[in-house]
Amino acid sequence: MSEDRIIKEKKPDPKWKDWGRLGKWEVAGWRIIERDEGQRSDQLAPRTYMVIDRPWDVMYTHSYGRVSQFFMGLLEKKLMGTKCPKCGDVFCPPRAHCWRFECKLTETEWIEMPMEGTLHSYAIMGFGGEAFLDQLPFILAYVRVDGANTMIAGRLAGIRPEDVECDTRVKIKFIDEPTGNPMDIYFEMDGVPEHSKPEEQKARIREKLKPIEEWVAERKASG
Amino acid sequence: MRMVKKVAVVGGGISRYEKPRRENIAEMVAEAVLESLEDYPNLDLSEVDNHVLSYFSDHFAGQLAASWIPNDYLGLTPKGITRVENGGAGPGTAIRAAYAMVASGLSDLTLVTGFEKQGEVSSAKANEFIALASDTDFDFPVGGYYTGYYAAMITRHMYLYGTSEEDMAKVAVKNRNYSLDNPYAQWPVENDFKPITVQDVLDSRVVAWPLKILDCCLLSEGASCIWLASEDVVHKYTDEPVWFSGLGLASDMMRPGDRPDNPGFAGLFPDEYDAYPSHAIKPREPYPDIANFGACRIAARDAYKMAGITDPYKQIDFFEIHDAYDSAELQTYEDLELCKRGHGKDLIHEGQTYVDGDIPCNVSGGLQGFGHPVGSTAIGQTVECLWQLTGRIGEKHLSGKTQVDGAEVGLNHSHAGTGTALAVMILDREKDRRW
Structure with missing residues (x-):
């Protein structure tokens, strides 16, 4: 792979990493x-460039709309859905x-949903956004809450990832202190x-997740 | 004169894919355009009367309205410029928009360009930007991002049809190893021009099981262009045009979880109700469920109908598919109706999608090998189609190994979201093919 060869450098103040x-x-x-x-990888020649570090970010003040x-409802530990009065x-x-x-x-009407459903499908997450890295590996699940015509995404807990399978029953729980998320x-x-799943496949998944569990443990240990 | 004019691709070029490229966006586009001017000496930027440009993300570019920069850099002002953005299907949708402008007579010669620059932010941030193209109120906040969504989709497919990680890995190996012959491709440069094996894919790090890092496409920078001419002026530019014979565009729900009961698909695929595997809980609309890409089948059917294609397996000579994940290539074989649902894996095992098979797929290297600078992707793949259909692969690649012998008809597939927007195009060496 072609690498940058530094000719001259002014390092950014380390504060910009956090800032x-x-x-x-x-x-x-x-x-x-x-x-x-x-333009083609078989016709490369040295060229000189200036590369800059330019930080920028923004706060969104967002409405959840109607x-x-x-x-x-989440704040009050109630799972709410809507129902079309026509169909x-x-x-x-x-x-x-x-x-x-x-x-x-047609405008829908609010109903309280039961705290049970069926797991439709899932993924075992081994990497993710910065905010979620310490939670790895976790199970991203799509669940049909009983009676719903849609499925909601969330976390599946309390089971080894390799033991999960589609079309199984789940209970829906609230965390202790909801935040409206x-x-x-x-x-x-x-x-x-x-x-x-066959035992051989389960063993393979377990093996594949070990390095991720170790990586997360090291991350946490090093703060 | 026809009310709707026939439209042909009369040239194209690529500025190679890597992360990072140190050229800026306008310079990469210019490199691609320069190649087309060198390969097709009758092309002349002064004769372009319309420019359509595709890039995915203002976040990646660090620049809003970034389409205006390459436009003026190429000297195209005061000609019209249109940016088309449709997620990963942006470049395919840009080609469709350009096609419509030329077919309708609004333009005689349209330049279509595309670029992306995904390397200016960290890979974690880049994945976050892409994840912002999923539902940011419901799917993203629980730790979702695209590899996770695709993993959940193929997990259901594995559960329904027994598709395995080995089946997917064979696709990754096919595409990455084909890219070794493509001097515009990113993977060879990243992997020191070495081939990979199925075991390499299986041994690579889990990103979102069942998907591992070598099951996933690349973050890329690069650019490409094609020139679209109306039948009135095609002869001025080339003796070897490639004609659009069919186009389709379709959509699906933003959230994959909204698909299994989606009334939009009610009654469209009656055979799928009985065909759904009996061990699984059948949703109201068993196709596409979340195991397949329903929008792909709709877009493909529209394109096939327009092109007079009744048996795509027999009538189309090669395919350029949006293999953002190797799993998605297997699912897409089914959605393009190259096989029955659940049998995508058979095609790769039988070798049918290799260069010497019945239906070569992604012999350019696809998104996994060639690369995926989003706004450029399907435009770059169209350039590969142009080279395939005019027998130029031996001249443009390092050898003729990935030239599909006697290719007459090709399909280009441009895919967004989790199959949320889908553009399919059929390209043909003949202007009016009679099947």
């Missing part, structure tokens, strides 16, 4: 480099208007999954 979110588009640091470049009641379709995640052409954007709820297996 990136406070960045104001300043040229915080720069390098003049030489690099083999060109489905705010779902998130307000009866139930939405969780909620929609303020029905999705069927024939219902002509979909992470306020999580799923737990309700009994033993009805289907199971």
Whole structure:
């Protein structure tokens, strides 16, 4: 691979690493480099470039819109959905208007959802955004809350990842102190999954997750 | 004269993919355009009457309205410029928009360009930017991002049809190893021009099981361009045009979780109700569920119909597919109706999607090997289609190893989100093919 060869450098103040979110588009640091470049990988030649570090970020003040009641419900440990009074379709995640052409954007009505559902599918997460790295490995799950015509994404807890399988029953739980975020709820297996992977495959998944568990443990240990 | 004019690709070029490229966005686009001017000497920027540009993200570019910069850099002012953005299907949708402008007579010669620069931020931040193209109120806040969504989609497919990690790995190996012959490709440069094996893929780090790092495409920088001419002026530019014979564009729900009961698919695929595996809980709309890309099938059917294609497996000679994940290539074989649902794995095991098979797929290297600078991706793949259909692979690649012998008809597939927007195009060496 072609590498940058530093010719001259002013390192950014280390504060910018943490202060990136406070960045104001300043040229915080720069390098003049030489690099083999060109339009095809078999025709590269050295060229000189100036590369700058330019931090920038922003705060969004965001409205949850007319489905705010779902998130307000989370704060009170109630799982809310909506129901179309015309066709009866139930939405969780909620929609303020029905999705069927024939219902002509009928306004839906709020209902409280049961705290049970079925796991439709899932992924075992081994990498993620900065904010989630210390939680790895975790299970990203799509669950159909009983009675809903949609599935909601969340975390499946309380089970080894290799033991999870689609189409099994889950209970929906609240964390102790909800914050008005979909992470306020999580799923737990309700009994033993009805289907199971072959033992050989389970062992392989377990092996594949070990380095991730070790990596996260090291990350946590080093603060 | 026809009301709708036939439209042809009369040239194209690529500025190679890597992360990072140290050229700026306008310079990368200029490199791609320069190649097209050298390979097709009758092309002349002064005759372009319309410019359509595709890039995915203002966040990556660190620049809003970034389409205006390459436009003026190429000297195209005061000609019209249109940016088309449709997630990962942006470049395919840009080609479709340009096609419509030329077919309708609004333009005789349209330049379509695309670029992306994904390397100015860390890889974790880049994945976060891409994740912002998922639902940021419901799916992103629980730790979701694209590899996780695709993993959940193929997990359901594995559960329904027994698709395995080995099946997926074979696709990754095929595409990455084909890219070794492509001097515009990113993977060879990243992997010291070495081939990989199925075991390498299986041994690579888990990103979101069942997807490991070698199951996933690359973050890329690079650019590409194609020139679209109306049938009135095609002869001025080349004796070897490649004609658009069919186009389709379709959509699906933003959140994958909204798909299994989506009334938008009610009644469209009646055979799928009985075909759904009996061991699984059947959703209201068993196709696509979250195991397949319904928008792909709709877009493909529209494109096939327009091109008069009744048997894509037999009538199309090669495919350039959006293999953002090797799993998605297997699912897409099914959604393009190259096989029955659940049988994508059979095609790779039988070798049908290799260069010497019945339906070569991604012999350019695809997104896994060639690379995925989002706004450029399907435009770059169209350039590869142009070279395939005019027998130029031996001249443009390091050898003729990935030239599909006698290629007459090719399909280009441009895919966004978790299959949320889908553009399919059929390209043909003949202007009016009679099947």
